[in-house]
Amino acid sequence: MMVKVWQQARGIGIAGALLFSTSIQAQSDRFADVVITTLPLQDSVFMLTGAGGNMVASAGPDGLLLVDDQFAPLADRIEAALIALPEPATLSERPLKYVINTHHHGDHTGGNRHFAGRGAILLARESARVRLLDAAPTPDTPLPVITYSDGIKIYFNGDRLQLLGLAGHTDGDTAVFFEQANVLHAGDLFFKGRFPYIDVDSGGSVGAYMASQARMLDLIDDETRVVPGHGPVADKHDLAASYRMIAATRAAVAADVKAGRSLSDIQARGVAAAYRSLAWAFITEERWLQILYRDVLEHGAGD
Numbered sequence: 001m002m003v004k005v006w007q008q009a010r011g012i013g014i015a016g017a018l019l020f021s022t023s024i025q026a027q028s029d030r031f032a033d034v035v036i037t038t039l040p041l042q043d044s045v046f047m048l049t050g051a052g053g054n055m056v057a058s059a060g061p062d063g064l065l066l067v068d069d070q071f072a073p074l075a076d077r078i079e080a081a082l083i084a085l086p087e088p089a090t091l092s093e094r095p096l097k098y099v100i101n102t103h104h105h106g107d108h109t110g111g112n113r114h115f116a117g118r119g120a121i122l123l124a125r126e127s128a129r130v131r132l133l134d135a136a137p138t139p140d141t142p143l144p145v146i147t148y149s150d151g152i153k154i155y156f157n158g159d160r161l162q163l164l165g166l167a168g169h170t171d172g173d174t175a176v177f178f179e180q181a182n183v184l185h186a187g188d189l190f191f192k193g194r195f196p197y198i199d200v201d202s203g204g205s206v207g208a209y210m211a212s213q214a215r216m217l218d219l220i221d222d223e224t225r226v227v228p229g230h231g232p233v234a235d236k237h238d239l240a241a242s243y244r245m246i247a248a249t250r251a252a253v254a255a256d257v258k259a260g261r262s263l264s265d266i267q268a269r270g271v272a273a274a275y276r277s278l279a280w281a282f283i284t285e286e287r288w289l290q291i292l293y294r295d296v297l298e299h300g301a302g303d
């Protein structure tokens with residue numbers, strides 16, 4: 001998902017600054033009741049949820065590592081949850097060394113300023129860094145300091161983390177695979193039980209989204225704990241179901257386009273009954289069909 005207030009507030013002088021501070025106030029209120037919940041996944045790896053994109057943390061002798069950091073108003077609560085991970089330790093005893101941004105959207109990167117201020121090194125795909133820079137509300141906004149295109153590996157807490165440089169949700173996605181723990185954070189390349197959001201205006205596409213899902217499916221097995229960008233913890237079967245749903249709904253829209261049906265015709269009929277329950281507030285059935293329709297027009301029917 002994405003948050004527009006950052007972009008809205010950018011580059012329009014005093015009015016922009018006022019709008020920005022108002023937006024921050026509104027954000028704080030919106031997050032007043034959010035609680036950060038910790039779910040142990042495997043050994044030293046934990047899933048953390050609050051509001052916004054799911055997080056994964058590693059806690060062990062090398063310190064802490066965090067994948068995504070939700071919204072700025074939650075940063076203190078996320079930090080408290082990190083400190084409370086087994087064995088509880090302050091950040092000076094067990095430093096937060098790395099924060100990985102799975103992509104640039106504000107519900108995954110809002111804590112960057114707070115955690116960079118705690119000494120964490122931010123990592124992201126180079127193209128995600130470009131978008132974070134473009135959306136930065138102030139010149140001193142912390143940005144990823146280590147970037148990559150295809151990917152990079154981190155050896156941490158006895159595990160090897162593969163950061164896979166991917167695309168499809170945006171043009172700067174990362175999935176993080178903890179090889180030993182057998183945990184995959186898919187970022188927003190996977191929404192469990194919902195139609196995915198494909199941010200075409202940030203370089204996303206349905207074809208790249210499916211290719212990235214196929215790459216992740218190749219990498220994992222039936223025991224892998226798969227953390228979606230949004231939704232509860234999942235497994236390979238759930239990720240495969242998402243891939244099949246996208247393929248089936250796209251093929252249906254491609255056939256409709258070939259038969260000369262308009263977007264409103266396609267939306268009036270809707271998706272196949274089996275997929276209707278995947279609609280949610282942000283990506284309704286109509287919006288999902290619109291994303292597919294636009295993709296078919298731009299990229300052709302595919303196979």
Ligand SMILES: [Zn+2]
Nearest residue numbers: 001002105188
């Ligand atoms: Zn997103």
